[in-house]
Structure formats: structure tokens, C-alpha cells
Amino acid sequence: MIADKEQQFVDLVRRVKACKRCPRMADSARVLGAGCGSLSAKVMFIGEAPGRLGADASELPFHGDKSGHNFESLLEQVGLSRYDAFVTNAVLCNPKDENGNNATPSSSEVANCASFLKEQLELVDAPVVVTLGAVALRATALVNAHTLTLKDSVRRAHLWAGRQLIPAYHPGQRAMVHRSFANQLADYQFVAEVVRRGGSTSRRKPSAKVSRASQTVGAAARVLLEESGELSYFALHKLLFMAEVRHLEATSQRLTEGYYVRQKDGPYCVELHASRLAALIPGCFTRTVGKHLLVSLGQEDLLGGASHVGALGEVARRTLSEVAAKYGRLPAGKLKTAVYLTVPMRKLLRKERALRMNLFNSAVLPAP
Known part of the structure; x- marks a missing residue:
């Protein structure tokens, strides 16, 4: 069964690498691969898109830039790690503006990647799914319809497609203006408890500062x-x-x-x-x-x-x-x-x- 799942994932990665659906992402890395995490993970995190200074360079989702450091710190402080998770994005390539900086993916670009997101959700089949930001939350609605909004649904578990869907804010600095690191830490503590109640990870004590x-x-x-x-x-x-x-x-x-x-x-x-x-x-x-x-x-x-x-x-x-x-x-x-x-x-x-x-x-x- 595991071997079959791995082979399906290899096939998915190859199709993602060959994808040419979004013209402005032609030169960006396709950030899907073994670095996303375990195919048997009990929690899946879905971000917006790979960052120019982070995953677009390292091909390791949420690592290497400020958003990645914040994400890893939040995981550490609630006793979760990348061993527990599968980490991906609504859009698997980095969208750049005319100046080469990070840009928000368009609705058509999110739609272009929706089928790939659907395959990841089905393949990993994590019982808990956490969306990081409004773009990721909207992307899940393309896979299986829902009417959740980030503002009204944050830090709550919602039954969705046979899973628990937990909307959270993006860990990037811009989002911290709307939801502070302390509030986001409380969100991740809630995520960790939902995961642990399912018996999916060992109980680890959160650390106050450094894991x-x-x-x-x-x-x-x-x-x-x-x-x-x-x-x-x-x-x-x-x-x-x-x-x-x-x-x-x-x-x-x-x-x-x-x-x-x-x-x-x-x-x-x-x-x-x-x-x-x-x-x-x-x-x-x-x-x-x-x-x-x-x-x-x-x-x-x-x-x-x-x-x-x-x-x-x-x-x-x-x-x-x-x-x-x-x-x-x-x-x-x-x-x-x-x-x-x-x-x-x-x-x-x-x-x-x-x-x-x-x-x-x-x-x-x-x-x-």
C-alpha cells in the first residue's frame, strides 16, 4: 500500500514538474516533492504559494524566508514538527510581479492548481487540514465546496470532505499585522490539540521560546x-x-x-x-x-x-x-x-x- 502511494506521488510530481498552465510561472520551481513531508501525515498545511526567497529557492515549503521561520517556530512551540506534517501550497509555483517580487496568485492560477491540490489531499488523506491564509482557504473550496471565511472561521475545526478543516492566518509578516504572532501561536496550539485528540502524534509539551x-x-x-x-x-x-x-x-x-x-x-x-x-x-x-x-x-x-x-x-x-x-x-x-x-x-x-x-x-x- 505504501509503495503504491509513493508511486502515485512520484507520478503526480512528474506531472506538476511538466505543467505549463500559468505563463508567468514558467521559470519558477515546481515546489512539490519529498520535502513536503510524510505521505502518512496526520495534518496537512496548505499555504498560498512558494516564496521567492524561500521555497522557490530551497524547494522545501515554508523554509528559508521570514514566513518559513515563523511557521517553523510556531510548529516548534506547540510541540509539532515536520515529521508530523505534509506541507504544501494552493499554487505550487512562485508567482512574481513585473519587478520580480512575490505576488498574490490570481484566481485563474489557483484554479489551475486545484486538481493537483485535490490529488494531494486524497493521496495523503490527513484527518486534519490547516489552511494558511485566505487564498489557501478559497483553494480548498474549489476541491470541495464550502462557504468558510478566514475572519469568521479562524481557530475552529469544521467538518469538510470527511476531514477537520482549520482555517488559520498566513505566517508571513504582512498577515502578522492582522493577527499577531501571539494569536497565531494560540491558533497552532488549537491545531496541535485537534491533531493529538485523534491520537496522531505523541504528546509533546510546548516550549515557551525555543523548542x-x-x-x-x-x-x-x-x-x-x-x-x-x-x-x-x-x-x-x-x-x-x-x-x-x-x-x-x-x-x-x-x-x-x-x-x-x-x-x-x-x-x-x-x-x-x-x-x-x-x-x-x-x-x-x-x-x-x-x-x-x-x-x-x-x-x-x-x-x-x-x-x-x-x-x-x-x-x-x-x-x-x-x-x-x-x-x-x-x-x-x-x-x-x-x-x-x-x-x-x-x-x-x-x-x-x-x-x-x-x-x-x-x-x-x-x-x-
Whole structure:
């Protein structure tokens, strides 16, 4: 059954990639693929369209721009993660205005994508569907008619097409003017409770500011920097992944609660986005040399700065130290080879060959 569902999804992705229905989106990426999440997810989030600085570049929905950071923060603070969700958009390509900036998709563009949205809803069959913004809510009405409006229906569960439909505001900055982050956080807490009442996710305690996933990722990254000195952004992600694999093999448990996805140059930790480094690793410094982003800790922080190791434990710290010693000074090419020889990456590559499709942005490690 799972294999059949995966093959249906591969076919859908191929048809989306070949779609030419909307002329002004001809040069935009078609943001539908493994990075959207699990085909067995218990909650589906539907946004408006991929952002120019976010998913249009990363092909990972709601990641990399301000809307993505807000969305990920809202999920984290109510104890949900991308492991729990399938994330997509009403329009699967980025609509741009004449100046190349993000634009609102037209009604015809939303209608052009409605059949693709219908297929996603049927394929994932999530019992809870959350629309993010008015455009997404109107798009669901094209799939199965309803008369809901965002203003009157927000933060309420409505029976729709055999599912619970929860309208919410878009997490972008413009929408925050109409519904503050605090109010949106309350909306997501409601979403999380509806999902949990269905027994679809483990009960996680919300975090007041920074989620457990972010805390453990930041703590692990800090240990690697303490052990290795300055690291490239590329190496930091790869070493984190190597430590995760080694810890998982030794203890059958994840080292952190981070979400790792397969990208073109290997595994990437979603929580460790470049714009979040300072918040996750207090005292870190970044500099750019050519095309490379380098990350380090200041001398004062190394000597006497606050340590976050308590979020990990001694076994995890020892694993990170061993990985730093073995792989921390490898050239980028050899480090990438070592990563690709790990069991999780080899398993994913075999799956790609079987499906005859790249699985960029798909989860590489199991949920914590």
C-alpha cells in the first residue's frame, strides 16, 4: 500500500514538474516533492504559494524566508514538527510581479492548481487540514465546496470532505499585522490539540521560546565548534549528521531532535538555517570567504561562555567529540563521500533508484 502511494506521488510530481498552465510561472520551481513531508501525515498545511526567497529557492515549503521561520517556530512551540506534517501550497509555483517580487496568485492560477491540490489531499488523506491564509482557504473550496471565511472561521475545526478543516492566518509578516504572532501561536496550539485528540502524534509539551529540537541542535553544533574550531557551514551540517548516525547505531536513539533532509550536497539540518545560527549557538561568529560561510566561537566564549551541553548528556557529547576528531578536518569532498556511505544515505539512494526520482528534501533520519 505504501509503495503504491509513493508511486502515485512520484507520478503526480512528474506531472506538476511538466505543467505549463500559468505563463508567468514558467521559470519558477515546481515546489512539490519529498520535502513536503510524510505521505502518512496526520495534518496537512496548505499555504498560498512558494516564496521567492524561500521555497522557490530551497524547494522545501515554508523554509528559508521570514514566513518559513515563523511557521517553523510556531510548529516548534506547540510541540509539532515536520515529521508530523505534509506541507504544501494552493499554487505550487512562485508567482512574481513585473519587478520580480512575490505576488498574490490570481484566481485563474489557483484554479489551475486545484486538481493537483485535490490529488494531494486524497493521496495523503490527513484527518486534519490547516489552511494558511485566505487564498489557501478559497483553494480548498474549489476541491470541495464550502462557504468558510478566514475572519469568521479562524481557530475552529469544521467538518469538510470527511476531514477537520482549520482555517488559520498566513505566517508571513504582512498577515502578522492582522493577527499577531501571539494569536497565531494560540491558533497552532488549537491545531496541535485537534491533531493529538485523534491520537496522531505523541504528546509533546510546548516550549515557551525555543523548542527541544532547536536546543539540542544548537547544543550539538556548539560542541562540534568547541572541538573543531572554525568550520564551514557545509561541514557543520555534515558532522552533525555523522554524529546522529553514529549515536543512532550505538544507542538506537537520536542524538538531537533535529529534522534532517537530503539535499544535493548531502544531509541538511532544517533547524540550523544560516539566519538562525546566532540564536541557536550563542556566541558564534560567521564570516564569508569566497562562496563559503564559516562558523566559529569567539575566544571569550570558548574560555568562559555558557555551555549548552546539558541539553545533550555525556554520551552525546562523547559521540560528537569522536566525530569531530575523525571527520572534522577532512576536505569537503571526502567528508561528503563519508556521509554518502552511511546506512541512511545508502538506503535513500537505493529508494531513489527504485522510484527513478530524486528525493531531494526528503527526511533522512527517523523521527526522534
